[in-house]
Amino acid sequence: MNVSTLRSWNQRHIQHDAATSDLPAAASPPAVRANAADVADTADVADTADLANATNAPLQDAGRASAPHTTGRLLAVDRVSLEYRSRERIVRATHQVTFDVYGADRFVLLGPSGCGKSTLLKAIAGFIEPAAGSILLDGAPVRGPGPDRVVVFQEFDQLPPWKTVIQNVMFPLRVAKRLSRAEARERALHYLDKVGLAAFANAYPHTLSGGMKQRVAIARALAMQPRVLLMDEPFAALDALTRRKMQEELLQLWDEVRFTLMFVTHSIEEALIVGNRILLLSPHPGRVRAELNSHQFSQDSLGRSDFQQSVARIHRLLFDTDATRQTTPQPTPQAQVHA
Numbered sequence: 001m002n003v004s005t006l007r008s009w010n011q012r013h014i015q016h017d018a019a020t021s022d023l024p025a026a027a028s029p030p031a032v033r034a035n036a037a038d039v040a041d042t043a044d045v046a047d048t049a050d051l052a053n054a055t056n057a058p059l060q061d062a063g064r065a066s067a068p069h070t071t072g073r074l075l076a077v078d079r080v081s082l083e084y085r086s087r088e089r090i091v092r093a094t095h096q097v098t099f100d101v102y103g104a105d106r107f108v109l110l111g112p113s114g115c116g117k118s119t120l121l122k123a124i125a126g127f128i129e130p131a132a133g134s135i136l137l138d139g140a141p142v143r144g145p146g147p148d149r150v151v152v153f154q155e156f157d158q159l160p161p162w163k164t165v166i167q168n169v170m171f172p173l174r175v176a177k178r179l180s181r182a183e184a185r186e187r188a189l190h191y192l193d194k195v196g197l198a199a200f201a202n203a204y205p206h207t208l209s210g211g212m213k214q215r216v217a218i219a220r221a222l223a224m225q226p227r228v229l230l231m232d233e234p235f236a237a238l239d240a241l242t243r244r245k246m247q248e249e250l251l252q253l254w255d256e257v258r259f260t261l262m263f264v265t266h267s268i269e270e271a272l273i274v275g276n277r278i279l280l281l282s283p284h285p286g287r288v289r290a291e292l293n294s295h296q297f298s299q300d301s302l303g304r305s306d307f308q309q310s311v312a313r314i315h316r317l318l319f320d321t322d323a324t325r326q327t328t329p330q331p332t333p334q335a336q337v338h339a
């Protein structure tokens with residue numbers, strides 16, 4: 001398979017479908033500044049501040065919470081509108097979305113089904129050109145797919161089944177002609193070890209569980225050492241227990257490797273656990289509702305009242321109606337956002 005075949009493999013999968021702050025706003029100035037205009041357009045400014053004030057709880061996850069941005073601005077998404085055009089109609093997926101991602105961020109796109117999260121990820125991956133606005137990676141416009149942005153999808157069939165686990169991880173490294181076979185093998189084993197699958201290097205994908213397949217996909221993506229790892233609801237097809245375990249493992253991996261992550265989900269709980277920053281998008285077409293910091297939460301936060309309050313408040317921000325403003329917010333049973 002050559003590069004274009006690999007891209008079309010990726011593209012096929014993409015086409016198939018790919019808060020709170022314990023810190024005052026000034027502690028993360030770039031993020032807050034970047035979206036001030038968008039947020040100001042909505043009635044969310046008060047809510048966002050409210051959210052920040054409400055979560056001045058002691059930090060449980062001090063390691064991650066204190067993690068600084070390790071580099072400057074990596075990705076700049078500026079007033080990006082994305083559209084699908086056919087002869088019959090134009091579907092606007094996002095409207096003037098603006099945000100920045102910094103090195104070692106775990107940046108989550110959160111919003112109801114159909115708000116354009118996957119489409120935004122596709123645009124950042126380089127598969128869709130913005131109808132308006134710009135996407136800059138390291139200051140240069142994104143003009144197409146590239147090995148500096150690797151996508152992990154939800155589907156379990158993203159690994160070519162005729163290749164063993166290690167061949168799957170080595171394959172893009174070899175296609176990119178970056179490494180010799182021996183170097184690629186060493187790199188692949190390194191990342192398989194990181195996801196706990198070194199012992200399965202010679203297994204074929206069909207012999208693995210869904211969670212194991214996702215671990216291979218993550219190892220394959222990280223082995224490319226991309227500037228940004230893009231994940232489109234990577235754990236959504238897993239059972240609840242495996243999903244939690246995978247979230248935990250992803251965070252452990254991040255603690256070790258400190259990669260930059262963009263993560264799409266429609267689960268508020270998952271966003272709070274996985275992300276250090278969350279961009280809330282309105283229902284279709286997606287506009288920025290608010291941008292929040294969430295680095296103080298981990299799986300240990302799940303039963304805590306500040307976590308539940310944050311879930312409820314994000315829910316309110318996403319579905320901002322008079323009715324929800326007037327009643328005491330209750331967490332949704334599964335903390336899922338649906339349109």
Ligand SMILES: Nc1ncnc2c1ncn2[C@@H]1O[C@H](COP(=O)(O)OP(=O)(O)OP(=O)(O)O)[C@@H](O)[C@H]1O
Pocket residue numbers: 017018084091092093111112113114115116117118119120266284
């Ligand atoms: N290939 C396509 N052609 C036309 N419209 C599309 C296409 N893909 C997505 N859309 C539309 O664009 C909008 C955004 O879709 P997108 O898949 O990005 O949303 P999402 O937030 O990722 O949703 P979900 O959480 O359900 O995956 C939706 O209205 C959707 O119907």
